[in-house]
Amino acid sequence: MTFAAVALTFLSARPASAALSISAETDKTTVEINDSLYLTLTVTGDSASVPEPALPRMDNFNVYSSGRSQNISIINGKISTSVAFTYILSPRFIGKQKIPPISVFNGKEKYLTQEIEITVTKAAATAHPPGTDQSGRPARRQPSSAETRTAMKPEDLLYLTAETDKKAAYPNEQINLTIRFYTAVPLTSNPQYVPPQFKNLISEDLPPVRNGETVVKGARYSYSEIKTALFGIEEGRASVNPASVVAQIHSESAIDPFDPNFFQQFFSMSAGQGETRRVASNPVEIRILPLPAGAPPSFNGAVGNFTLSAGPDHKEIKTGEALNLSVTVAGKGNLKILTAPKLPDMPDFKVYDTMSSLDISKTGDVIGGKKTFTTILIPKTEGRRIIPPIRFSFLDPQTRSYRELTAGPFELLVKKGDGEGKNFSFAHGGQPAGITPLASDIRYVSDRAVPPLLAAAAGRVSALPLWLNLFPAAAVLLSLWLARLNDSRLKNPLLFRFRKAGGAARAGLAAAAEKLAAGRPQEAAPLLYDSLLAYLHGKSGLKASGLTMKRALSLLREKFPDIGEHSLAEIRDLWEKLEAAHFSPGGAGPREVKDMIEKYSSLLDLLEREFKKSKRK
Amino acid sequence: MKKTILFTLFAVCSVHTAGAYDRNILAEYNDLYKNGGYQAALDGYKEMAAKEPGNPSAFYNAGNAYFRMNKPGLALLYYGKAFRLDPRDSDVRANMDLVMKRTGQAFVPEGMPKALHYLYYFFSDGELKAAAVVLWWLACLLLSLYALKAGLRERLSGPLLGAGLLLAGSLLWLMARASSPFNEAAVITAEGSAQLLSGPGETFKAYASLPEGRLVKVLDDTDDVYYEIGIPREGIKGWIKKTSAEKI
Numbered sequence: 119m120t121f122a123a124v125a126l127t128f129l130s131a132r133p134a135s136a137a138l139s140i141s142a143e144t145d146k147t148t149v150e151i152n153d154s155l156y157l158t159l160t161v162t163g164d165s166a167s168v169p170e171p172a173l174p175r176m177d178n179f180n181v182y183s184s185g186r187s188q189n190i191s192i193i194n195g196k197i198s199t200s201v202a203f204t205y206i207l208s209p210r211f212i213g214k215q216k217i218p219p220i221s222v223f224n225g226k227e228k229y230l231t232q233e234i235e236i237t238v239t240k241a242a243a244t245a246h247p248p249g250t251d252q253s254g255r256p257a258r259r260q261p262s263s264a265e266t267r268t269a270m271k272p273e274d275l276l277y278l279t280a281e282t283d284k285k286a287a288y289p290n291e292q293i294n295l296t297i298r299f300y301t302a303v304p305l306t307s308n309p310q311y312v313p314p315q316f317k318n319l320i321s322e323d324l325p326p327v328r329n330g331e332t333v334v335k336g337a338r339y340s341y342s343e344i345k346t347a348l349f350g351i352e353e354g355r356a357s358v359n360p361a362s363v364v365a366q367i368h369s370e371s372a373i374d375p376f377d378p379n380f381f382q383q384f385f386s387m388s389a390g391q392g393e394t395r396r397v398a399s400n401p402v403e404i405r406i407l408p409l410p411a412g413a414p415p416s417f418n419g420a421v422g423n424f425t426l427s428a429g430p431d432h433k434e435i436k437t438g439e440a441l442n443l444s445v446t447v448a449g450k451g452n453l454k455i456l457t458a459p460k461l462p463d464m465p466d467f468k469v470y471d472t473m474s475s476l477d478i479s480k481t482g483d484v485i486g487g488k489k490t491f492t493t494i495l496i497p498k499t500e501g502r503r504i505i506p507p508i509r510f511s512f513l514d515p516q517t518r519s520y521r522e523l524t525a526g527p528f529e530l531l532v533k534k535g536d537g538e539g540k541n542f543s544f545a546h547g548g549q550p551a552g553i554t555p556l557a558s559d560i561r562y563v564s565d566r567a568v569p570p571l572l573a574a575a576a577g578r579v580s581a582l583p584l585w586l587n588l589f590p591a592a593a594v595l596l597s598l599w600l601a602r603l604n605d606s607r608l609k610n611p612l613l614f615r616f617r618k619a620g621g622a623a624r625a626g627l628a629a630a631a632e633k634l635a636a637g638r639p640q641e642a643a644p645l646l647y648d649s650l651l652a653y654l655h656g657k658s659g660l661k662a663s664g665l666t667m668k669r670a671l672s673l674l675r676e677k678f679p680d681i682g683e684h685s686l687a688e689i690r691d692l693w694e695k696l697e698a699a700h701f702s703p704g705g706a707g708p709r710e711v712k713d714m715i716e717k718y719s720s721l722l723d724l725l726e727r728e729f730k731k732s733k734r735k
Numbered sequence: 736m737k738k739t740i741l742f743t744l745f746a747v748c749s750v751h752t753a754g755a756y757d758r759n760i761l762a763e764y765n766d767l768y769k770n771g772g773y774q775a776a777l778d779g780y781k782e783m784a785a786k787e788p789g790n791p792s793a794f795y796n797a798g799n800a801y802f803r804m805n806k807p808g809l810a811l812l813y814y815g816k817a818f819r820l821d822p823r824d825s826d827v828r829a830n831m832d833l834v835m836k837r838t839g840q841a842f843v844p845e846g847m848p849k850a851l852h853y854l855y856y857f858f859s860d861g862e863l864k865a866a867a868v869v870l871w872w873l874a875c876l877l878l879s880l881y882a883l884k885a886g887l888r889e890r891l892s893g894p895l896l897g898a899g900l901l902l903a904g905s906l907l908w909l910m911a912r913a914s915s916p917f918n919e920a921a922v923i924t925a926e927g928s929a930q931l932l933s934g935p936g937e938t939f940k941a942y943a944s945l946p947e948g949r950l951v952k953v954l955d956d957t958d959d960v961y962y963e964i965g966i967p968r969e970g971i972k973g974w975i976k977k978t979s980a981e982k983i
Contacts (some may be wrong), residue, residue: 364944567756569790578787579865590875597879625932
């Protein structure tokens with residue numbers, strides 16, 4: 119019975135050059151908590167390969183890959199591919215659960231399925247005769263959680279084991295890994311399973327999870343078993359790192375571990391309070407053996423047990439028409455890594471690209487299935503033509519020997535065609551065939567000794583102390599202050615000169631004192647004279663050198679009416695002395711100059727005070 | 736003028752050679768890596784990274800060695816360090832993408848266009864900070880000239896506005912990067928998984944298990960033994976031992 123929830127939702131308009139679709143389907147929409155359901159995702163496209171769908175996170179289900187099946191058809195060189203990916207879903211919670219939209223991305227656009235709702239119900243109760251268990255055997259008394267805990271060591275309550283069915287194998291030979299989680303006590307929350315990591319191995323799920331109960335050293339345990347198929351990559355050592363489970367146990371019985379639906383129940387519980395336990399499995403070492411010597415030329419790494427079949431799809435054909443030659447390898451082994459058998463030389467045919475389709479089965483925990491390689495051939499000439507035998511060889515790990523299989527030869531009758539053959543390409547839209555990724559890996563180490571210029575320069579700049587960045591801010595503040603000062607000077611030059619006059623006069627005094635100290639008093643007097651005139655000019659706004667002393671003093675009195683007579687007298691006195699010293703033939707002596715400096719200094723102090731008073735008024 | 740040109744040339748040359756490794760030593764470690772001596776190569780790469788912490792190559796190579804040794808957490812940690820120094824490096828991006836996918840994470844968040852993600856991380860944090868510093872100095876210089884030289888104001892207004900806008904842009908970019916998952920981030924490096932506790936101590940309940948390689952946000956690292964971390968996507972936070980995770 120099929121309950122379909124099939125939908126094709128395009129996020130955008132379907133492009134004419136890249137048709138792709140995805141549909142999702144479950145085998146049932148109602149499932150018991152202790153049961154599982156199949157989810158089939160079918161991706162179809164019009165190119166040789168289609169992308170794998172990206173499964174979203176599904177917290178409500180445990181998801182295991184169950185296999186894939188591919189159909190490919192080529193009609194007149196047009197390709198149609200359909201791949202069905204199958205997953206087993208075990209529900210974790212009772213109630214309405216949803217499978218979210220699943221997407222497939224072709225590099226340009228994303229295609230989505232519709233959401234599917236699944237109803238998860240309680241496990242149906244099975245009627246047992248009183249005193250018997252499910253199998254009809256007499257029921258034993260179930261120990262309570264408290265009894266179990268007191269009777270056993272803490273590390274024996276929960277544990278995880280990992281073991282492989284082989285300790286040594288050839289590359290690509292299947293090794294089955296079994297991880298078992300044992301518990302003798304009830305669990306109070308969803309345990310979290312962290313799968314192991316593998317070294318020199320590739321893995322493939324082997325669903326479903328098996329549950330059961332067993333007796334170990336006299337104690338009854340419920341167990342859950344997860345199987346994984348492993349394949350060695352290359353000769354040498356391979357290892358399975360520890361897997362782990364984080365679980366919470368409770369002193370009070372929350373779930374009976376001996377209930378037949380134990381595993382579904384503990385996954386379906388909500389998180390609760392309890393003691394957290396983390397258990398890890400033991401690591402497992404595996405030796406990957408070197409391949410035996412004597413491999414035939416057609417050997418390309420296949421290990422397992424296979425059969426070979428091949429053949430063209432027509433026995434009669436015309437020149438220029440396309441013929442499909444299919445080579446199918448079927449059996450047990452890692453078909454994913456299988457490459458196409460090398461075709462013999464066929465000078466009578468144009469040989470185009472080979473594409474493959476893959477069906478994987480996992481029956482009986484053995485990875486197998488079939489892989490079909492299809493090649494388009496176009497006969498060049500008419501007549502009876504032969505496709506030579508096709509050879510394929512593999513290593514049988516049971517017998518440790520190589521076996522070579524042959525298919526063909528195949529005879530064809532080629533008739534005269536209408537014209538030249540068409541060119542065929544498996545790639546979409548006549549483009550060259552795309553690259554098929556086989557595996558992903560990291561890129562190689564860098565041999566660049568010099569760091570990128572920008573990064574190095576940034577490192578240098580970032581290494582500078584942060585406080586250094588205060589300098590530009592200080593410079594800006596200083597500039598703004600200077601600009602303001604300059605602005606005010608330009609706007610009011612007289613006021614600026616008035617304010618600066620005192621400072622300039624003091625500078626003149628200092629210069630004169632220096633001259634005196636240097637023993638050149640005759641040079642000091644003119645300096646003092648010029649300084650006094652400049653000072654009076656600055657304060658009065660009138661050029662004193664162009665005025666008589668009397669006129670200058672009169673103007674000062676007019677401009678500063680509050681200036682005292684004593685101050686004016688002192689100015690007059692100093693001016694006269696300086697004039698005398700400046701214009702007399704011998705100049706002033708050191709003593710006179712010293713007196714004038716002292717007088718000038720006192721006068722400056724007096725005048726500054728007077729001008730300040732006058733300005734305040 | 737000549738002195739200025741000479742100084743600039745010297746500065747550029749010194750930047751060009753700063754942080755460079757000895758090519759022969761790097762080649763020696765790469766040979767070890769090539770021949771499967773991952774641990775020895777890793778020791779060498781770590782030594783180089785310690786000497787030249789501004790050069791991303793040793794971090795990237797150390798990430799590769801850890802990956803080969805099947806330690807995805809430490810691999811992601813070192814790729815993260817390389818990514819923070821040189822986010823434009825396609826090899827670093829590719830390897831981070833692969834490791835994050837293998838640890839159930841997405842390098843480019845779902846729904847975010849790749850081009851936008853590339854642009855968002857085009858410059859490293861260090862480059863953005865350096866750009867902000869240079870633009871700050873430039874803007875201040877132009878502003879000082881603008882204030883002092885009235886005659887140049889018309890010619891300076893355009894560059895001044897440009898420098899100001901670029902400075903604001905770089906600061907905004909830096910602020911936007913604060914929400915990056917690689918900012919104040921740590922990677923779970925404990926083998927297998929690490930337990931997330933509800934408080935900074937063994938007495939607190941473990942309520943989540945974080946798988947190795949999981950990227951988390953460090954909220955507080957002042958405690959001696961524990962990081963307070965958050966996982967924004969899941970909306971949970973808690974404490975993990977500092978021995979279980981390392982900051983990028």
